[in-house]
Amino acid sequence: MKMGEIQKAQEIFEMMLSKGDSAKARGHRSLALLYIYQGKYSTAADHLKESILLNKALKSKLSEFRDGMYLATAYQAKGITDHQ
Numbered sequence: 001m002k003m004g005e006i007q008k009a010q011e012i013f014e015m016m017l018s019k020g021d022s023a024k025a026r027g028h029r030s031l032a033l034l035y036i037y038q039g040k041y042s043t044a045a046d047h048l049k050e051s052i053l054l055n056k057a058l059k060s061k062l063s064e065f066r067d068g069m070y071l072a073t074a075y076q077a078k079g080i081t082d083h084q
Helices: 003-016 021-038 041-058 061-082
Strands: none
Touching (some): 003 021
């Protein structure tokens, strides 16, 4: 991914945070995946926690589960990079 594309994607995902709860949850998840791609695991985890809370309130079990799996991946990757 080119730097300009990452910046554009980030801007779009950040705009989603000002929308309704469903879009906001997707925005947090999308930002988290972008941060995981960039190796920013702690920031990714923060966004995933927000997405999980929103999906829990929306009773969106599949999205809540998916975000939990992404969160586990971020924690695992953070642990691997912290031990190097």
